[in-house]
Amino acid sequence: xxxxxxxxxxxxxxxxxxxxxxxxxxxxxxxxxxxxxxxxxxxxxxxxxxxxxxxxxxxxxxxxxxxxxxxxxxxxxxxxxxxxxxxxxxxxxxxxxxxxxxxxxxxxxxxxxxxxxxxxxxxxxxxxxxxxxxxxxxxxxxxxxxxxxxxxxxxxxxxxxxxxxxxxxxxxxxxxxxxxxxxxxxxxxxxxxxxxxxxxxxxxxxxxxxxxxxxxxxxxxxxxxxxxxxxxxxxxxxxxxxxxxxxxxxxxxxxxxxxxxxxx
Amino acid sequence: xxxxxxxxxxxxxxxxxxxxxxxxxxxxxxxxxxxxxxxxxxxxxxxxxxxxxxxxxxxxxxxxxxxxxxxxxxxxxxxxxxxxxxxxxxxxxxxxxxxxxxxxxxxxxxxxxxxxxxxxxxxxxxxxxxxxxxxxxxxxxxxxxxxxxxxxxxxxxxxxxxxxxxxxxxxxxxxxxxxxxxxxxxxxxxxxxxxxxxxxxxxxxxxxxxxxxxxxxxxxxxxxxxxxxxxxxxxxxxxxxxxxxxxxxxxxxxxxxxxxxxxxxxxxxxxxxxxxxxxxxxxxxxxxxxxxxxxxxxxxxxxxxxxxxxxxxxxxxxxxxxxxxxxxxxxxxxxxxxxxxxxxxxxxxxxxxxxxxxxxxxxxxxxxxxxxxxxxxxxxxxxxxxxxxxxxxxxxxxxxxxx
Numbered sequence: 308x309x310x311x312x313x314x315x316x317x318x319x320x321x322x323x324x325x326x327x328x329x330x331x332x333x334x335x336x337x338x339x340x341x342x343x344x345x346x347x348x349x350x351x352x353x354x355x356x357x358x359x360x361x362x363x364x365x366x367x368x369x370x371x372x373x374x375x376x377x378x379x380x381x382x383x384x385x386x387x388x389x390x391x392x393x394x395x396x397x398x399x400x401x402x403x404x405x406x407x408x409x410x411x412x413x414x415x416x417x418x419x420x421x422x423x424x425x426x427x428x429x430x431x432x433x434x435x436x437x438x439x440x441x442x443x444x445x446x447x448x449x450x451x452x453x454x455x456x457x458x459x460x461x462x463x464x465x466x467x468x469x470x471x472x473x474x475x476x477x478x479x480x481x482x483x484x485x486x487x488x489x490x491x492x493x494x495x496x497x498x499x500x501x502x503x504x505x506x507x508x509x510x511x512x513x514x515x516x517x518x519x520x521x522x523x524x525x526x527x528x529x530x531x532x533x534x535x536x537x538x539x540x541x542x543x544x545x546x547x548x549x550x551x552x553x554x555x556x557x558x559x560x561x562x563x564x565x566x567x568x569x570x571x
Numbered sequence: 572x573x574x575x576x577x578x579x580x581x582x583x584x585x586x587x588x589x590x591x592x593x594x595x596x597x598x599x600x601x602x603x604x605x606x607x608x609x610x611x612x613x614x615x616x617x618x619x620x621x622x623x624x625x626x627x628x629x630x631x632x633x634x635x636x637x638x639x640x641x642x643x644x645x646x647x648x649x650x651x652x653x654x655x656x657x658x659x660x661x662x663x664x665x666x667x668x669x670x671x672x673x674x675x676x677x678x679x680x681x682x683x684x685x686x687x688x689x690x691x692x693x694x695x696x697x698x699x700x701x702x703x704x705x706x707x708x709x710x711x712x713x714x715x716x717x718x719x720x721x722x723x724x725x726x727x728x729x730x731x732x733x734x735x736x737x738x739x740x741x742x743x744x745x746x747x748x749x750x751x752x753x754x755x756x757x758x759x760x761x762x763x764x765x766x767x768x769x770x771x772x773x774x775x776x777x778x779x780x781x782x783x784x785x786x787x788x789x790x791x792x793x794x795x796x797x798x799x800x801x802x803x804x805x806x807x808x809x810x811x812x813x814x815x816x817x818x819x820x821x822x823x824x825x826x827x828x829x830x831x832x833x834x835x836x837x838x839x840x841x842x843x844x845x846x847x848x849x850x851x852x853x854x855x856x857x858x859x860x861x862x863x864x865x866x867x868x869x870x871x872x873x874x875x876x877x878x879x880x881x882x883x884x885x886x887x888x889x890x891x892x893x894x895x896x897x898x899x900x901x902x903x904x905x906x907x908x909x910x911x912x913x914x915x916x917x918x919x920x921x922x923x924x925x926x927x928x929x930x931x932x933x934x935x936x937x938x939x940x941x942x943x944x945x946x947x948x949x950x951x952x953x954x955x956x957x958x959x960x961x962x963x964x965x966x967x968x969x970x971x972x973x974x
Contacts, residue, residue, distance in 0.1 A: 332647020334959045356730070356968045367698040368965035387971050389795070389828060396970045418830040419823065419869040472645055525643045 312541075313548060315516055317339065317493055318409075318441045319421045319464040320380070322349045325510065327382070329520025332358070332472075333529065336373035337377065342523055343379065352382040352411045352518065355397050360404040371405065379475035382413035382443065391422070391431035398435055410435060412444040421471040425452045429459065434461035445497055448479035453486045453494075464490065467498035468488070468509065472521040474501020477508055487513045503539030510543025511551060573779040573787055574821045581817050583810075586618045590809040593622035598630055605865050607638060612866050617816050620862035621809050626854055631861070635925075638861035638890045640887035641868045649961045651893045652948065653701040653733075654694045654819030655875075656795035657902040658682050658721060660936055661916075662707030664774030666760075668805065670841030670900075670939045671707040673774065677842050677937035678913050679921075681712040686908035687721050691729065693905045697897060697948045700965035701731040703756065705900075705939075708737025708776060715743035719750045726751030731967035733796060737775070738785040744792030751972045757782065758834065762814030763806035766848070770805060790826040793971075797822060797829045797875065803856075804838030804847030812859055819867055832871035832893060835859055839877050839940035853882055857889060877944040878898075883951075884946050887958055896951035900939040909936065 315322040326522045328348040333339035343351060359365035374381060383401040388394035393424055394414050402408055412435065414428050415421040423445050429452065432442050441462045446452055448466040456464055457504035466483050476499060477483065487494050493515035500506050519536050526532035562569075589597075601616035612620075619625065620634060639672045657682035658817050662671040670677065682690065691702060704721060706713040713736060722732055733754030734747065744755070764779055771777045799818055801811040815833065822831055837856065838847045851859075856878075863872060874883060874891045876898045883894070903909040913936060915922045946954070952962040 332643075332649060333961060335646035335956065335961050354966075357963070357966055359965070360968060360970075365965070387967060389971075393971050396973065397968060399969070400970050416828045418828070425840070474644070512618060521644065521647070524647055 312544065317350075317443070322380075323347075324349045324513035324537075324540075325516040325544055326506070326537055327352065327516055327518040328523065328533070329518060330354075330370060330374070331520055336370065338529055339524070340373045340375075342533040343374065344531040345530045345537070346523070347422060347537045349378075349380060349463035350382055351379045352384045354386040355383050355401040355404075356387045358383070358401075358404065361399050362404055378494040380409060381405055382409045382411050383407055384413050384445075386413045386415075388414050389416040389427075390414065391427045391434065394427070394431045395434055398431075398440060399438075402440070408439060409441045410443065412442050423447055423467070425449060428452075429455055432456055433459045443495065448486060450482055450489060452484040456490060457490065457492050461492065463493045463495050463515070465495040465497040468496050468505065469499030471498045473499050474522060475499050476501060476505040477512075478509075480512070483509075483514070484512060492550050503535045506536050507539040507543035507546075510540055511546050513547055516540075532567075573784045574818055574825075575783040577821060578783075578814070578817060583817060584952075586614055586817075587807075587810045588812045590614060590618040590622050590813060593619040595623060595624050595627075595630070598622065598625040602633060602637060602865075610678075610766075614813070614816060614820065614866075617862055617866040618809075618813060620865060621858060625862075626858050631858055634858065634861040634865065635648070635731045635889055638864040639888050641864055642888075642890045642892065645868050646892045648959060649963045650887065650891070650955050651701065651871075651963050651966050652699060652952070653703055653731075653893060653895055654697070654699040654948070655703045655705050655735075655895055655898050655900070656687065656690055656694060657900060657904060657936075657939070658687055658706040658718075659709065659713050659902055660702055660707050660939065661709040661712040662774075663709050664707075664776040665772040666774075666776060667770050667772065667843070668760075668802065668838060668841070668845040670937060671842060672843055673916070673938075675842045676915055676917055678934060679916055680902050680909040680912050680914070680936045681706075681709075684717075684720050684901065685763055686722050689908050690726055690903065690905045691725055694836075695728060697826035698952070698964045699948065700729065701733070701967065702729050703733045703735055703754075703895075704768060708774070710737075713737065715739055715747065719746045721752035722747055723754045726972070730969045732966055732972070733798070738782055738788070741788045741792045741887050744789055744794065748793040751969060752794065753967065753972045754798060754830075754832075755794045756798030756800075756832075756834075757785040757788070757789075757813075758798075758800040758802055758836070759783055759806040759818070760802045762801060762811055762818070766806045786822055787825065790822075790829050795829060796832065796834040797826060798834060800836060800873075802836055802838060803851050806847060807849055808851045808855060808859065812862070816863070816866055819870060823867075830871060831867075832873050833863055833867070834873040834875070835863070836877050838876060839943065841940040842937055857886070860886060860890045861910045876944040877940070878943055880944045882956060884958065887955065887960060894951065896944070896946065896948040900942060901936040902973070904935055904938070907935070910934070927940055935963050940968055
């Protein structure tokens with residue numbers, strides 16, 4: 308394998324960091340900004356519903372002012388949309404207001420578990436890709452849907468590890484392994500990563516990146532937790548690039564069946 | 572089957588009695604189940620959590636910690652702000668506890684749509700981006716067309732518009748949703764049918780089941796946010812809590828795409844001088860809020876200015892996710908709109924203004940109830956920041972409310 312860490316490439320853009328951050332749930336804009344800085348993230352997602360889309364510099368909806376546009380690629384998201392139509396409408400408004408054509412496509416009609424609607428997501432992705440958006444869709448860990456979205460021209464697929472904010476880690480491991488195996492676009496494990504070890508696990512599995520929000524935002528020290536995730540993502544990725552040791556049950560396997568071939 | 576029919580087959584009486592007799596072992600089991608499953612406690616667990624034994628300091632503190640953790644995990648360190656805007660205090664119902672009750676000889680007015688816009692702009696300047704339009708029940712003054720017109724005019728400037736008005740038919744709600752209405756709030760007031768009958772002396776509100784099915788009709792019409800609640804002070808609160816929890820559980824399954832919010836308003840002094848039939852202490856209110864959060868980790872819990880500043884500050888970390896601030900509970904209360912049309916009603920009939928008791932230019936319409944937390948929105952926001960919470964003024968987008 309290579310000596311140098313490989314860069315993450317999404318839609319012809321290179322990133323050194325493989326940690327993407329969400330910006331919800333923080334106790335203040337300042338705390339969020341310091342966590343972003345500490346995480347080393349270069350790609351940051353923001354709910355358009357929290358942002359000022361009026362273009363009038365609304366100081367009561369100023370979340371975007373805490374995200375330095377020179378440092379971060381802004382990834383607006385469509386959280387709150389319940390179907391393709393709402394998501395497309397919000398995406399267009401968002402592009403106009405933020406100037407970013409990158410979009411984290413989120414369609415979750417159920418406000419309790421926030422699980423994504425695959426049917427509506429595919430519908431919206433097909434429309435938005437044609438309109439020139441760089442679409443990163445949030446999906447359940449469904450390998451077929453992932454391929455369909457790839458075919459539709461999405462820049463990544465973002466399967467969930469477990470429901471948003473649940474901190475349950477990678478409960479969808481078997482399906483994510485298939486998605487990674489089959490993907491020709493980067494796979495970002497999104498949602499449910501509650502501990503740095505979960506993030507490292509995703510990276511060791513061969514995920515191209517992870518997206519973390521709640522675990523950092525609601526930590527008692529978000530800045531240090533952001534650093535912890537940063538280290539875990541780097542460690543997991545390095546291990547993946549180097550190649551993990553294969554687990555064996557026995558310390559030194561002999562060859563009782565084929566050993567005779569080595570005899571003089 | 573609607574909740575009004577289904578609730579007859581639920582063991583609400585047994586659960587209410589369990590809410591009185593639960594033992595410490597039951598409370599411990601309920602808390603353990605919440606910790607183990609992360610969520611999904613049963614109604615019986617909820618009953619144990621609101622029982623008298625669970626209000627002992629050590630148990631209440633354990634519940635408060637659990638409630639806090641669940642709230643932060645699901646909602647983060649943020650508080651969503653909203654403001655009520657009263658459109659009208661005309662009402663055709665006679666309800667013993669309400670200041671707007673038809674027979675109360677109070678100063679009344681219904682704002683014109685332009686006046687509503689003026690009041691709303693004032694609230695916008697304060698920072699609010701989520702608004703709750705409130706009105707008495709009056710098919711003539713507060714018609715469905717009037718409500719639709721108010722919503723349509725406010726929609727371009729307001730990311731989120733909810734209504735708390737007399738129950739309507741699905742077909743009447745649809746145009747309001749199409750005009751940009753996002754949420755509908757309707758409190759059952761009391762889930763005890765006997766007390767309900769006694770409190771609602773005349774008017775369409777006498778129909779218990781019609782009111783109970785309102786949230787379902789609102790959902791069928793396309794509202795995305797449903798608010799329910801019980802007015803605490805009419806029937807024993809534990810019984811109300813059980814019925815309210817059962818209602819919430821039903822709506823979460825039946826109206827699965829709606830964001831559900833629950834309120835637990837305690838009766839406040841109002842015109843008519845009604846005295847609460849039962850009392851609920853601060854300790855019991857805290858217990859109720861924590862039990863609701865533990866039973867329903869993702870449901871929004873709403874706290875109005877009915878409660879004192881001190882209690883509100885303490886309730887913030889215990890499960891509350893939505894707050895109002897600087898509220899007025901009379902039409903025209905923010906900017907004095909509608910003063911020229913103030914009038915007194917007698918037995919539901921408008922008395923000519925010159926015959927009324929309006930004394931001076933400074934007169935306002937009568938409030939629905941007195942508020943307790945009189946701090947300005949900016950003061951409450953500053954206090955939240957001191958408590959390490961982000962006041963969130965805008966957490967929705969009008970584009971999501973377009974048909």
